[in-house]
Amino acid sequence: MLIKKPGDIRYSEVTPKAVYFDRRKFLAALPAAFLAGRELLSPSARAGAAGKFPTLAKSPFSTTEKENSLTDVAHYNNFYEFGTAKDEPFQLARNFKTYPWTVSVEGEVAKPRKFSIDEILKLAPLEERIYRHRCVEAWSIVVPWAGYSLSALLAQVQPTPKARFVAFQSYYNPSEMPAAQHAGIEFPYVEGLRLDEAMHPLALLCVGMYGDALPPQDGAPVRMILPWKYGFKSIKSIVKIRLVEKMPPNTWNTMQPMEYGFYSNVNPNVDHPRWTQSSERRLGELRRRPTLMFNGYADQVASLYTGMDLKKNF
Amino acid sequence: MPRRRWAKLVVFPLCLSPACWLAWRAWNSNLTPNPIEYITHFTGDWTIRMIVATLAVTPLRRILHLPGLIRFRRMIGLFAFFYGCLHFATWFGLDKFFDMHEILGDFVKRRFIIAGLVAFLGMLPLAITSTAGWVRRMGGRRWQALHRLIYLSAASAVVHYYWLVKSDIRLPALYGSLVGLLLLYRLVWWLWNRRAAPAVP
Numbered sequence A: 001m002l003i004k005k006p007g008d009i010r011y012s013e014v015t016p017k018a019v020y021f022d023r024r025k026f027l028a029a030l031p032a033a034f035l036a037g038r039e040l041l042s043p044s045a046r047a048g049a050a051g052k053f054p055t056l057a058k059s060p061f062s063t064t065e066k067e068n069s070l071t072d073v074a075h076y077n078n079f080y081e082f083g084t085a086k087d088e089p090f091q092l093a094r095n096f097k098t099y100p101w102t103v104s105v106e107g108e109v110a111k112p113r114k115f116s117i118d119e120i121l122k123l124a125p126l127e128e129r130i131y132r133h134r135c136v137e138a139w140s141i142v143v144p145w146a147g148y149s150l151s152a153l154l155a156q157v158q159p160t161p162k163a164r165f166v167a168f169q170s171y172y173n174p175s176e177m178p179a180a181q182h183a184g185i186e187f188p189y190v191e192g193l194r195l196d197e198a199m200h201p202l203a204l205l206c207v208g209m210y211g212d213a214l215p216p217q218d219g220a221p222v223r224m225i226l227p228w229k230y231g232f233k234s235i236k237s238i239v240k241i242r243l244v245e246k247m248p249p250n251t252w253n254t255m256q257p258m259e260y261g262f263y264s265n266v267n268p269n270v271d272h273p274r275w276t277q278s279s280e281r282r283l284g285e286l287r288r289r290p291t292l293m294f295n296g297y298a299d300q301v302a303s304l305y306t307g308m309d310l311k312k313n314f
Numbered sequence B: 001m002p003r004r005r006w007a008k009l010v011v012f013p014l015c016l017s018p019a020c021w022l023a024w025r026a027w028n029s030n031l032t033p034n035p036i037e038y039i040t041h042f043t044g045d046w047t048i049r050m051i052v053a054t055l056a057v058t059p060l061r062r063i064l065h066l067p068g069l070i071r072f073r074r075m076i077g078l079f080a081f082f083y084g085c086l087h088f089a090t091w092f093g094l095d096k097f098f099d100m101h102e103i104l105g106d107f108v109k110r111r112f113i114i115a116g117l118v119a120f121l122g123m124l125p126l127a128i129t130s131t132a133g134w135v136r137r138m139g140g141r142r143w144q145a146l147h148r149l150i151y152l153s154a155a156s157a158v159v160h161y162y163w164l165v166k167s168d169i170r171l172p173a174l175y176g177s178l179v180g181l182l183l184l185y186r187l188v189w190w191l192w193n194r195r196a197a198p199a200v201p
């Protein structure tokens, strides 16, 4: 029935550029694209489909809340390297080359080294983690990510006692990312965590979603997922992880320090000048729902911040 | 003249077509993964476009020597108000779901909301007094003075847009330049005519 096994179809091929722009070819290719697209894009098909990661270990961290559809998650992105409108990244990242790929892990570590994406995929057993994901713009999604705790990667390089923070850096290449020059923020995008935050088991080094590899617009091939923090902390398309002594800069904080803090933990009690943070809109729902402290992960992460004034350290 | 009526029969559907497009997309459940945000942005975009179009009528009729363009000004202005109402209603009803606590909170807390409100409320008296009866009742001069409120609305709309974007300021800058240019044209015109005819009280 299927023309291709969905596992053979890379995400970027679901609607190739030529098909997208050439109407005639588009019509000719319609049946195949339709079948392939439906298979990949419909969440109900996911369970039975053999994606890139057909067998993922279940995780106790997963929520039982209803997942958003892959269609929504893959067509509504903040990825400023590929445009500032939500519907730009899935079009402009179509040809983003994410293989081969290396991530350099360096700084205050005993064994600095570069990891190829193939090595990263094999470093630890991949788990499916169904997390809530809350954007600072007051929308949220529930996504089945694939990956493992960042701590597994950090264990490989052995942080020295001097390491107190972790600095992340995204890939940046202006010729591949022409839209970036209009974004109004500086690139490469950088983010940071305290070491204990980075070592927390919830902090996910993410290589996939919906049982398949990450689509380019969602931060392929490897990104962070920090479900208790606003989405912009979950840096995409990572090329460098550096362990450091001092608190590293994070892009949005350097742009607007009054609006975006270093910690940026989801906190309904700390308002943002543009968006209310006390409620959020789950994509697919009409009414707003209340936002939970630490995005509902307080039981797991609140102890990281005992004694801290979270209104000051927002 | 029948030609006049034809022209209006073209401009009216043209101004209405964005609303129809939105309704069509809504009917097909094709409003992006975040429909309320999409409707808010779409109606906001068309409000500011219609405001700019309204402001462009007077300069264009002078520059192009097409005085007849004036007959579209009221219609386009009312369309600006129409899209403004949709925009405001979307925020009030769909986004905030009539939650008065949230709404009043936003009025005092969020500067981009305050600027939007100034822009919107500035258009309200203009829409009310847009009829020929009101021009007669108020007298042309006073009516015209009142309708200069559109300058305030246009400027506040640009500020509203500038304050709400996160970092990519291209579009607010574009609308800001357009509004700036159209207001500058009026200033120059006014200064020029004052010099040319100093006797007019």
Ligand code: HEM
Pocket (backbone or CB within 6 Å): A274, B037, B040, B041, B042, B043, B044, B045, B047, B048, B051, B084, B087, B088, B091, B113, B116, B117, B118, B119, B120, B123, B153, B157, B160, B161, B164
């Ligand atoms: C004449 C008056 C107004 C104009 C011309 C206007 C115009 C705009 C424009 C151009 C946008 C951005 C659209 C985009 O990003 O594509 C926008 C967004 C928005 N406007 Fe308005 N607006 C007006 C009044 C108001 C009022 C009165 C309110 C509420 C009280 C309001 C609330 C909003 C909200 C909530 C957004 C979205 C902000 C976001 O996405 O973060 N606007 N408006």
